[in-house]
Structures are given as C-alpha cells and as structure tokens.
Amino acid sequence: MATPAELALERTDLTRHQLDHLKRLMATWGVLADLSFSDLILLASVTESEPHPREPGPSFVILGQMRPSNSATVVQSDLVGQSVGGVDWPLVTAAFQSGEVSRGEMQVDFAEEPARVQCIPVRMEGETVAVMARLAAGSGRRPGHLERTYRDVFDRFAIMLTESAFPFPDESLAAEEAPRVGDGIVLVDEEGRVRYASPNAINALHRMGIYSQLEGRRLSDLGLQESAIEWSLASALPVVEEVERRPDVTVLMHCIPLLEKGSVTGGLVLLRDVTDVRRLDRLLLSKDAAIREVHHRVKNNLQTISALLRLQARRLEMGKGRLALFEAERRVRSIAIVHEILSRDPSDQVPFDEIVTSLVQMAKDSALQSRQIVFHVTGGLGDVPADVATPLAVVLAELLQNAVEHAFADDSGYPGAHHISVAMRSSARCLTIEVRDDGVGLPDGFDINDTESLGLSIVRDLVRSQLEGTISMERAPFPLGGGEQSASGTVVTIELPAVEPGHPAW
Ligand SMILES: Nc1ncnc2c1ncn2[C@@H]1O[C@H](COP(=O)(O)OP(=O)(O)OP(=O)(O)O)[C@@H](O)[C@H]1O
Ligand SMILES: [Mg+2]
Numbered sequence: 001m002a003t004p005a006e007l008a009l010e011r012t013d014l015t016r017h018q019l020d021h022l023k024r025l026m027a028t029w030g031v032l033a034d035l036s037f038s039d040l041i042l043l044a045s046v047t048e049s050e051p052h053p054r055e056p057g058p059s060f061v062i063l064g065q066m067r068p069s070n071s072a073t074v075v076q077s078d079l080v081g082q083s084v085g086g087v088d089w090p091l092v093t094a095a096f097q098s099g100e101v102s103r104g105e106m107q108v109d110f111a112e113e114p115a116r117v118q119c120i121p122v123r124m125e126g127e128t129v130a131v132m133a134r135l136a137a138g139s140g141r142r143p144g145h146l147e148r149t150y151r152d153v154f155d156r157f158a159i160m161l162t163e164s165a166f167p168f169p170d171e172s173l174a175a176e177e178a179p180r181v182g183d184g185i186v187l188v189d190e191e192g193r194v195r196y197a198s199p200n201a202i203n204a205l206h207r208m209g210i211y212s213q214l215e216g217r218r219l220s221d222l223g224l225q226e227s228a229i230e231w232s233l234a235s236a237l238p239v240v241e242e243v244e245r246r247p248d249v250t251v252l253m254h255c256i257p258l259l260e261k262g263s264v265t266g267g268l269v270l271l272r273d274v275t276d277v278r279r280l281d282r283l284l285l286s287k288d289a290a291i292r293e294v295h296h297r298v299k300n301n302l303q304t305i306s307a308l309l310r311l312q313a314r315r316l317e318m319g320k321g322r323l324a325l326f327e328a329e330r331r332v333r334s335i336a337i338v339h340e341i342l343s344r345d346p347s348d349q350v351p352f353d354e355i356v357t358s359l360v361q362m363a364k365d366s367a368l369q370s371r372q373i374v375f376h377v378t379g380g381l382g383d384v385p386a387d388v389a390t391p392l393a394v395v396l397a398e399l400l401q402n403a404v405e406h407a408f409a410d411d412s413g414y415p416g417a418h419h420i421s422v423a424m425r426s427s428a429r430c431l432t433i434e435v436r437d438d439g440v441g442l443p444d445g446f447d448i449n450d451t452e453s454l455g456l457s458i459v460r461d462l463v464r465s466q467l468e469g470t471i472s473m474e475r476a477p478f479p480l481g482g483g484e485q486s487a488s489g490t491v492v493t494i495e496l497p498a499v500e501p502g503h504p505a506w
Pocket of ligand 2: 398401456
C-alpha cells in the first residue's frame, strides 16, 4: 500500500531529480527542526489539472512533517498527505511564487493558538520546488544565548535552502545513526575555530579528554586528531567521521558546512557519543560467536557419542543388538548435522536445503555399494526455524534410511538404477515434503498408525506432536520421466503448517 507521502507525490509535477532533493532534505531535517525549535512542514504545489476543490489558485500538498525533539510541538495531528489551499496559506503561496522567505502569523486549524510561521522556498538549481514551513508557538519570552545561536544557524540553513545549496547532493549518513542537535553541536567559523559549543558537546569533548577552553580555537589544536572538520570546510561538503579516543570512547562527528553565495562561511559539527552503541555492537558480535561456539561443541559431542555407539556396535556379534546400535549412531549423526549448520550461522533460521544435502549424502553412504541408487532433490524449503529443523532432519533421515534399507531389499539381479527422490515445497500456508522411491512398495496391510517399530514411531511422534503436522505413507508408482513410471514404489508425504517467523508457535 502506498504511504500518504507516496500518494501526495503522485499529485505533484516533481521530477525524479527534484524528488530526490526533497527526500534528502527530509532525511536530515530533524536537525533543522531542533535548531529552530519548530515544527517543519514540507509543501509541494499540486498539479494544475487538479485544483483544490473549494478554491481556485494554487494549492499545496503536504509531503512531510518533522517535530522538534527539544521543544513542544504546535502541530498535534499528522498532516502528511493532506492538501491545503493557497488562499488559506498566503505565506506559503508568497514564498512559492516569489522564491523568497516570507514570515508572519497565522491561525492554523490544527494548532490551538496562532503560530509564528516562516516559509522558506526550497530551491534546486534556481527553481523553487517546494516550500518548507516552520511553525512555532508565539512565545513572548526573550530567547537565551543557546536559543539565539541555534536560530541564527537555522537562518543560515534557510539561506542555503533558497540558494539551492542545501540539502547536499549526497548525504550518506543513515537516519537512525545521525546525531541530532540535542546530542551536542559545535559551531565553527570558516577557519574551523570554535564559535560556540553546546553543553552536551562540551560533555562529549570532556569524555574524549579535552578540557581546555574551546572558544576561538580549532579542535585539531586541542589534540583532537580529526580531519572531518577541515575536510568539510575545504570541500564544502558534509563529512561524517567516527573518532575513537582513549580505549573506550567513540564519538560520531557529522560536519555540515555552512555556505552563503557559494562560499563556506563556517560549519556545524554535530557530535554524538556512540560509545554505548558501539560497545553493544561488539557485545552482540561476541554473543553471536558464543552461540556459534556452543553449536560447534554440541555438534562435536554428538559426533563423539555417535563414534562411541559405532565402536560398541562393532564389538557385538552380528544380530539385533548390533544393528540397533548402528541405527542409534545414525540418528545421533542426523541431529549433529543441524548443529553443524547452526555453528556456521547461528540465526534462528536454518537453511534447510543444506541439511537435506547432508542427509542425502548420509543415506548414500549407508547404501550397499553393490546397489546403484540415484537421489533426486527438487524444490526447497528455504530457511526454517531452528526448532523445526532438528526434528525435521531426524524425520527425513529415517525416511531416507527406510527407502535405502527396505525398498530395494530383494532386487537380486535388478539391472538398472534405483531412484529415491525428495521433493520440497513451501507456500504461505504449509511446508510439504515428499519422499519417494521406486522400490518394492509397503508390505500388505501396512498402516502407519499401527506400526510399532522404532523408526516410524519416532517419525510419527515427531511429525504429529512436535511439528504439529500430518504424515501419510502409501504405495505409489515412481514417475521415471517421459511419461513412464515404475511398477511399484512408496511415497511418504509430510505437511507442516507454515507459520510466519516470529509467531509465538515457532
Ligand atoms: N520405503 C519403504 N519401502 C518399503 N517398505 C518400507 C519402506 N519404509 C518402511 N517400510 C516398511 O515399514 C517397516 C517399518 O519401518 P521402520 O522404519 O518403522 O522400522 P525399520 O526400518 O524396520 O527399523 P528401524 O526402527 O531401525 O527404523 C519396515 O520394516 C518396512 O517393512
Ligand atoms: Mg527404519
């Protein structure tokens, strides 16, 4: 479904190029909202062919809205996608038509009291493409030093907007990482000398070991070996740099050059202490490694158990006990396969198709050398939750083993190759796995619900109780291709309910 912003865009004549310009503005304008202590609204003119229903003349559609994070909002409702009449909003019309900033007061229907409004034309390559309206509560209070400084900087950005100099052609900082004004700002002049540092910026610098008086000095003179500010001022482009100081302090610096008539007049440096974020990143990374290690060890232990069982089996005389131990060994190995894959990628989801490859290899290895069996794997299940993958791997291992063991039991002198296939499908509603062979077929009177032998009891219980699915086993000819089919064979079909990942049932 299209978002209100997308719908609004359809109603304008903006080109792709202009649109990108506005998107870049909206990616960084949180800083502008904070600097001006105001709500910001971005309005674009609506295509001529669709005039506002109530009135003639230009009308506008609201493409975006930003609230300040350091003061109260005057716009309670969500305006994105709404249209406004040019007559109701004369300041917007004036800014749009003249290409110059307009100011005034107006009663906006979504605010309680008249708001102070400043409308700034957003121009690109000399053409007005939108209007950014700034709305603030009309307060009689005299602003303090910090407030005045911030507003001055905002006005410099306003000039840049009208001079087509802001937003910058490419800004690469991810929105969620970008520091906001509240994180700390330092204002520098065109030579990189500090003119103002906000209290939070001073705190961040303290944590980086800089305690000297800042005003009038360059940060590089104070022992901060950063090049971001110099780069930014020299290139007239924004620069983002992560500065690591002392063992454990990381500060993200976002330097935005301030321009007037094409020349750099200073810079705004936003500082954000990301020490905790980075520490958490590292912690998560090491937690990932720990989980991987656990899976690796579980896999190793299972392999040791399986080796022990094999050893013990070899010491027994031929007979049921010996076979049972070999079977147990194989079952343990099929679980080890899942942990092996999880130890490589310890996510909640396991690439099940890789597991199938290993299980097929295991079945191949256990088949008699004298028998020629071709394995076919078709389709796939993609990623499967880890707690589904383990029982499902055990089930599939049993079914493949049965096919290898029972389907071709008395084929002495059978000339050609035998076939075993695994077909997998996943749809929005269920996962289906089908294991077929072209062997002798199930014994007469076979019913999966009545079997008491261990292999199929395990399969039945895992599918029905643990995986909450269904299983059926019947005789069926095997399609050999070219419209031919085998005389006999077995098909096992398993269906599991597919539940969205993240659903509590998984
Ligand atoms: N693909 C198949 N083709 C023919 N018969 C099969 C097939 N799969 C199962 N059977 C029959 O079903 C029986 C029960 O299988 P089940 O896996 O439960 O036991 P098992 O393989 O004999 O012993 P184990 O407990 O070691 O697996 C088998 O003995 C065999 O007769
Ligand atoms: Mg079996």
